[in-house]
Amino acid sequence: PIILFIDEAHTLIGAGGAAGTGDAANLLKPALARGELRTIAATTWAEYKQHIEKDPALTRRFQVVKIDEPSxxxxxxxxxxxxxxxxxxxxxxxxxxxxxxxxxxxxxxxxxxxxxxxxxxxxxxxxxxxxxxxxATPAEVEDILRRRQALEVEQGIIGREAAIGIDVADRQARVD
The missing domain is CATH 1.10.8.60 (Helicase, Ruva Protein; domain 3)
Structure with a gap:
């Protein structure tokens, strides 16, 4: 046998139509009454009182089983x-x-x-x-990678300036 589980069962009331008319709960009632549809529905006490308990026909088709919060x-x-x-x-x-x-x-x-x-x-x-x-890469590693990249850029600039005859000894000493 197939057992239908409906979580948040209170949402069936008013779903697809005005409450008490063509909503999903009213579509299920005939099958539930004939015993053709085995169903377990779950909801909170507050939602049960607010929505389901107000519909006696729907209430008759379910047996209430209160499940307390576990220890x-x-x-x-x-x-x-x-x-x-x-x-x-x-x-x-x-x-x-x-x-x-x-x-x-x-x-x-x-x-x-x-x-x-x-x-x-x-x-x-x-x-x-x-x-x-x-x-995620740790912040320290990202900082080191940024410094390394900046040093590589600086080395490239120093290399280009040295190639055209600019004195780069002081800058090279700081980078090394």
Missing amino acids: EAVAVLMLRGVAGVLEQHHKVQILDEAIEAAVSLSHRYIPARQLPDKAVSLLDTACARVAVSQH
Whole structure:
């Protein structure tokens, strides 16, 4: 059997038409009522109350399953499962300490979102920054390369001036 997963299910209401008319939710209702379409829909409680609960016909076709935010320990286990995908995508190595820190710090400092989502987002951002910094040339190296290029230009000028008889001994001594 095919199971349809609808994330942000509240967006079905009003999608494609005015709410309660030809929107996507009303197109799905007959198939849901006949049991032909097995569906899992996800949304937040706030969005459920605001959109879905106001449509009793749609509410009857779903069974509410409340899933609480996982504990930090469970979120760490969940993040360990995602870490491999992030490592491959960003081409970085993720230490277990980074996973634990992402869960702990996101839980403490990002109150508006839930675990494990906020920890995954934090870890993904950190991996992206590390990946970018690995490919960037350090400022010291760029500075040395610029100085080297300036010295090469100066050597070229000194060579041309010496060829036409200009005294360049002082400048040559400074460059060397």
